[in-house]
Amino acid sequence: MKKEYIDVTSYYGEGYKPLIDYNTWRVAILRYCEELEVQNLKTMQKHMESDEVFILLDGNCTLFTGGKGEEIRDIDGIAMKPMEMYNVKRGVWHTHTLDKKGTVLIVENQDTSDINSPTSHLEESQREELQKIFRKIGFKEPADQ
Secondary structure (H helix, E strand, O other), X not given: OOOOOOOOOOOOOOEEEEEEEEOOEEEEEEEOOHHHOHHHOOEEEOOOOOOEEEEEEEOOEEEEEOOOOOOOOOOEXXXXXXXXXXXXXXXXXXXXXXXXXXXXXXXEEOOOOOOOOOXXXXXXXXXXXXXXXXXXXXXXXXXXX
């Protein structure tokens, strides 16, 4: 195959890695990293200029949301299923936890960055709520695998 026709790329490290940017869109991979273990989650982020699509490719991932207002509220979560698309709407607070096999494909605007994606620290009660939701719907904690 001629390289000028197809770019082949992959990522097997830890955490988030943008792989392909083109004009206004980006495809990235999110993989397990220690800071995303549920007991280590300390923040949520929201994107002010774009929705963000998540697709579970391997392992387990629990996606959490925290409402759409100025502050994190109404914390909820969903255990992602492989090959289903989860579209987090523009302005919705969110975070996620993955197990050690977890691999998530992310599609977002190419210019998504800290400039247009504020982060908010979770209060201790909110962190406890995340862990409570996770115990109810999530996979076994990554440290236990």
